[in-house]
Amino acid sequence: MMSPSVATDRPRSPGVAASAPPADVGLGWWALVRMAPANTVANLVWLVLANGSMLLLPAVSAAAVDQVIAGQAVGGALAALVGLLALRMLAEAYGGLTRVSAATRVSVALRYRLVRHVFALGVPGARRHVTGDLVTRLTSNTTTAGAAVPALVTAAVAAAASLGGLVALWLIDWRLGVAFLVGALPATLLLRLLMNRATSSYAEYLERLAAIAARLTDALTGRRTIRASGTQRREMARVLAPLPELSRAGQETWAVQRAVSWQVDLLLTGVRLVVLAVAGLGVAAGRLSPGDVLAAAMYLTSALAFLSQVDTLIKLSDGRANTSRVAAVLAERPQEPVADAAPRQYRALAAGPGALSFRGVRVRLGDQLVLDGIDLDVPGGAAVALVGRSGAGKTTLALLAGRLLTPDSGTVLIDGVPTADLHPDALRREVSYAFDRPVLLGGTVREALTYGRPETSDEEVWRAARAAQTVGFIRRLPQALDTALADAPLSGGELQRLGLARAVAHGGRLLVLDDATSSLDTVTEAEVTRALTEVLAGCTRLIVAHRAGTAARADLVAWLDAGRIRAVAPHHALWEREAAYRSVFAADPPEEGDR
């Protein structure tokens, strides 16, 4: 009955995008930095100032303490200290500010590129990706990628500052430097080991959390059933069933943290102790002053700071991973260059009846030949139905008319002009589409209906609404045309009729109905067809049809079978002659996976 292949041939699986080879669109560190050069440099300057003053602070403090202890005049040393502290405070403040501005600017630049690219990829791109996944790339992936730029600056400056601390220890007394290195090396190794464990246990935790989210999404989709069955409580239990496992994975992350914390703490105290003891011996031997002990303790903190840079390093590797998720989409090539990016001569489209012709059209999706040499003429002003089993290529053919998809070979002509020679926008002003599951864009019902043509008058909007038999529905909405889409309770049929109204309001010489009445019951569909015929007199219609009634009302039927035109004739002629034609309507109901 229902072919199992239908569910699997839907191309929008997340796996497609995930398994694509890592793309290189030049989104390396340098490219990211170049998205916000001024902010990054400012961030670098302020961080260098902040860390530089940090490195000078112990020496200046030590000098001040020693002078104070020795009872000397301390004005100069104190003044230097005040200046240094003020500089550091200012640098910290601006460092924080420029960190945010650099990160924000980079992520905004990435977002602009991504949004434009998603639209440039058009319908083929949308078929490859799942919306939720694209939204994640646009929001959280770009944010993390942006934050990585200042993190890189921080890591570089902090590494230099740590090294500076070590050098300073060495300068006070080389023995201090040696003591530090002896303690710090094992601490670093231990930390690395624990970090790996922490990352893997956290990944497991996030997986469990995602499982709960998936169950909740499931339940929200079935909300009407759940409400009608009164099973809300059981659904809660079902959604939260993985909670114990989530808790267990959460506990594991704590266990790792615990190990990191006490072992590292102990090691650090050891390092501190050794360095202080060496400093104490230096005081006893008269090599070091009391101020030097203070300076040693402070430089020790600076030098050990690299250990707390682990967070920054994680940010960096996170940043890379997130950047490559954005880059993977940017690396996909649009089916044709963006119209305005490459100036070229387009032909103008003279007035005409809206005749549509396909000449030797082939389309390949993945490794499947979806259309295999289509030759078809749709006379101007005629209504032609596309009929065929699921997967016969009906939707693909319909998408070619407005160049939402470009053929791999062959030509599509509108009133004798190849669509490839027309500016895409000029072409699409003449071709309007209504879909099986339209997505309404814009904030209100009015905006949704006039989306491509905001200048449309209310009169025209109501005319289109009448043609789509949706006047009564709009009138019943709380605020009629001004109702926010979010507040409009839309059934599948109501959504389809608004989609139809949008297409009618859009106008043009060719209207493509891609299964656009499938959710309407037979009565409404008949009414809609009649109204459209009246309103759109003279306009060519290309209709993807699953119902015999729809096909019967068209002037001609183009019967598609496995990517080829099998026959072009009126419905009743095919119906009487061909058993195989009749069986097209008896078998599969409309499927989502159809193309």
Add this chain to the structure above:
Amino acid sequence: MRRRGPGSPGPALLRQELWARRRALARIALWSIVESLPVLLSGLLVSAATDRFLTRDVGAGLALLALLLPTAAAGAVATNRLFPWLAALVEPVRDAFLAEVTKGALLAATRSTTRLDTTSVARLTAQVQTVRNILFGLLRTVRQVLFTFVAALVGLFLLAPVVASATAVLVALAFAVIGLLVPKLAARHRTLLLAQEEVAGRAGVAFEGVRDAVACAAQQRAAAEVERAVDDEATQALALARATTLTRLLVFVGGQLPLLMLLVATPGLLRSESLTVGEVVGAATYLLVSLEPALQRIVGVVVSWALDLVVSLRRLGEAFAEPEPAEPDGLPAPDRYDLRVEGLTFTYGAHADPVLDDLSLTIDEGDHLAVVGSSGIGKSTLANLLAGLLVPCRGAIRLGGVDVTRLRESELRRTLGLIPQEAYVFAGTLRENLTYLAPDATERDLVDAVAAVGLGPLLSRLGGLDARVGTGGADLSQGEKQLVALGRVYLSPARVVILDEATANLDPVAEARAEVAFAARPGTLVVIAHRITSARRAERVLLLDGDRVHLGTHDELVRSSSSYAELVGWWDAGGTATASRLPARPG
């Protein structure tokens, strides 16, 4: 039922959960004190050791420093003991939030009839995760920083009370100013969060509608709408960063001013022998090595984390379920299953035309009624009203003589089954999906149901009742999902069944089989028809036709209603052959 304190429900739930785990909190506090011993003693020991080293008493100096080791060991033990308590605090809090949010999302979704926004799930889980991460961070890092801070202050007090007192005053001053700034920061933070949600929301619609935008030649407009939201978020992020900068300046007051004061006062203090040289070094160590960095972290991290926490808690609280009114002890279900509709009127909004206006009809027990009419005329609304999912504006619906809105909810749900067009199939086995409403169904019942609604081919394709179905029934076609939903209600104890275009994605033959199976089942059947053939099979037909209503048998309506005749005629003009070959009602 949970009891919550006053105020926003999110923070209230956190308070309640923390209070319930006050024992863990107490343990955490105790072990934190032990954990901060090394910091407390560090300055004291360093200062004493320095004085010994200055007097060339190396042995005593080293011995004093060596005392740091056992304190460090005690600290490590404390850390080790501390963590299980931290986990015992944070994980259950996260569980409580996840449970509340799930409950809220489910109840809100099942109550509303407007467009479903599943991106909210991603947002909610992300926010629960934020709360967990912040609690994690607060308890792991901030707790340590705070205790370090206090320990250093206490140590300083033991070493040099004058310096410590001055420091404490300055720190208190800094915190007071930060406290004044917090409400403003919180507001900015919230604005930013809303701007972030706006970006996700707009991008979700725009990306879903790439095809539509391109077809409308409006991809520029669609992209620009997302970009506007992106720009707005960036503006808000920068505004928050600028506002936060101010708090950083306060580190100067609490962390650096005390050091300057110490240095200015030192000559006098040394001369009056209130402090030794070692004590000056020790005090400076406390201020520069422990206090100031701790203050930096408190201001830099704690303020923003705490704001994140509060804002996320409040946002999550908005997603909680409304406190349920104690379910009115409704009337028990009657033992008759006839439906009487009396003067039913329903309107979606104050300014809207009524969807149903003064509708009256009776559906006898065992009756099979088909409802036909153009899409959008109110068929689904009628189904919702009959099922008690919507409350009529005027009039009533009586099941066995009892107003459905006054029936005990649980009994109404058991008595009445509604199958919507969008079939619900959840991750689990086919058996779990089918016995969802009939947990006690026997193997025999299952076999019967499978045969009756025509689930056989699906079963053999997937490999039996115990085959697993993925999330959202990913491996099933729309029609197969509808068959599962049909089988589920067929098995259920429901005696009034409403099929709301529940067979729309089945082919005509499968649709006929399912309807015939339900008609043969004991009880009352209402079919909201997707195809006119559903009306032919019914005993009676209700035609909703704008302001008029026609009720009768198929043959009566063909004669009496021109619009019904036209409707049937349209069908006959198109697919006569299919229609006439379909099985008619049995008997």
